[in-house]
Amino acid sequence: MSESLWRSSVKDLDPYIPGQAAEEAKKQAELTDVIRLATNENQLGPSPKAIEAMVKAIQEAHFYPDLTCLELRTKLGALHGIDPENYVIANGADNIINLVIASYINPGDEVVYCTPTFSEYHKNTLLMGGVPVEIPTTKDHKFDLEAMLEAINEKTKLVIVCNPNNPTGTIVEEEELREFFKRVPKHVVAVLDEAYGEFINRENYATGVEYIKEGLPVITIRTFSKLYGLAGMRVGYAMARPELIQPLQRVREPFACNRVAHAGALGALEDVEHKNKTLSDNKREMEKLVKEFRAFGYEVEESHTNFLFVDMKQETGSIGAELASQGLIIRPCAAWGHPTHARISIGTAEQNDKLLKALQEINAKAPHHA
Template sequence: MSKDLFRKELEQLRPYVPGKPIEEVKREYGLSEIEKMASNENQLGPSPLALEYVKRALNEVNFYPESTAVELKRDLADYLGVGFDNIIVGNGAEELLSLIANTFINQGDEVVVASPSFGIYGITTSILGAKVVSVPFKVKEYDLDGMLNAINDKTKLVYLCNPNNPTGNIIKKKDMDYFFEKLPSHVVVILDEAYFEYAMSESEYPNGLDYLQKRPNTVVIRTFSKVYGLAGLRVGYLITSKEIADVMNKAKLTFNVNKLAQEAARGALRDKEHREKTLEMNAKSIEMMENFFDQMEFDYFKSYTNFIFVDVQKHSKIIFEGLMKQGVIVRPGYFWGWDNWIRVSTGTIQQTKKFTSTLYTFYL
């Protein structure tokens, strides 16, 4: 088949590789129990109130969902204190990132990203012909000056993942303030706050909505996949200026979020108890892992998320495969060019104990 059939941008595109599915690992290694600590999911499970909302909507799945998620948008507007027209709901944050690219990117535009960070930024923009300018971390932080220096007249978008995936660290408020002060006016800033709820209690963590109020060409992305435990239903949302949202809605698919997902998100948003239990479980797991890493003298990033990025002092592929054979799935850092690092999601006390005790066996 001729290569001319396909978009030329796809030739050099490296697809995003998600974590291994549990059932695949069970079959491959003949295991009955697996602890998946690779994809930053909520190990507490979904919100019970979200499940109640889903049950109520089951008898209505013969009808198309509300195309603009009106009820969910109203709930979000009230919860966030923003305008109804400033919100767009999507089929997970990934669809919203694709929507952003489809809204802004023309052939020859440039986008600036940090490295390491979420790979979907580069995929969704480069497929449309953008040049992705990647700025490596400076020691263990965003090189914000490096990102500012990478901006030119062709730069359309700058992506900041805060807290960052896969490292888990944050851009502090004073540094974010500095970045926005220096940023050229023609650039659109994408603030990916998928892990917002884990970091919001940190006094130095900046709320992206504060920057949107001052700078209309800002887009803030959040999700129901993490704290809310709805990763399998795919619900995310963005907040931006009405001017940008109006244009984005032209590119949005009509029925992009299914009825059950919309209702689950409405229930989860109301379930304060589930959020608090999730954050409590997360804090305990983080503390257990940090104590273990300190004992092992492993270097790691201070995390404001539901995962930790840690230097295990051996090639991550070896650790990844070894842990998987013993029923623990993590994310190897060689995907991001950090060969000796792994990203491990938080879990219950039992899951965290299994991870640390299993990892310890590689150093006996």
């Protein structure tokens, strides 16, 4: 009876399935210590300045937060050189994705993107009665921009490029991306999801900030969950030219970013030293993991994120289960259509050493080592 009352598009949705929670793993395996390398969190945690700001903000929790996050928009504007009015702050990047699609998609409108990628594009398109048009990534696991352009027709309303892509960690060539945005027809809105954009380790690589300044019609999405270690606070934002950002400002719920999260984001932006340490530690540990994984016989894509997309040459569900029994959680990629791949977050040096030791023991027990 109750299901018959649902909005029809809700029946087509699959609930979002995150990486296994540490609390769940502890309970299942009766462990006291769990290392979660499945959800691309910053293992250093948030900046001390962010923590201090959040503790202070908790004491004012009885006050509603700033409706439009003016102070954060002003600080981001100064950081990027973009007018503060051209930002929307919300409850994480996934909330921003929801706002973008809700702002532009009518029933029957098509949304073009590549797969595998972040599942919320598919879910939110269906929720609005839109039609997801999913293009396979290239053989080297990058967004196929040319194929996306070929898929655009009179029904297309949005094109979404996840760069760096999740779960592959890959980026497209800068000039190819710039040319793509120039070639997108005027009846189509281009979206650039840069949740991992700050991790791109290519010098002078242009990001959405540059494209917006160049006058290209692009909505760029960023988050404080990854680089800044505020995944639990949920702070994401979009930036774009005024005519593209205005509908998001209308759709956005009144208090989409809470007072404590807003304070944490402000504190995080103040701490350049913590940000730089995160980037340098991530680069060092990623290089170590890539070297060791390849020594195991795994194939590893070049990554511009805080995780690796690893072909372990065997079904990763069983490997993931064995690691979980030891308190190490990785993300098998069968749900993305890659049963021999895993997405593995970059941990601290100690965490990564434990992972490598556990994998070495698992590999030693494998039949081809007998």
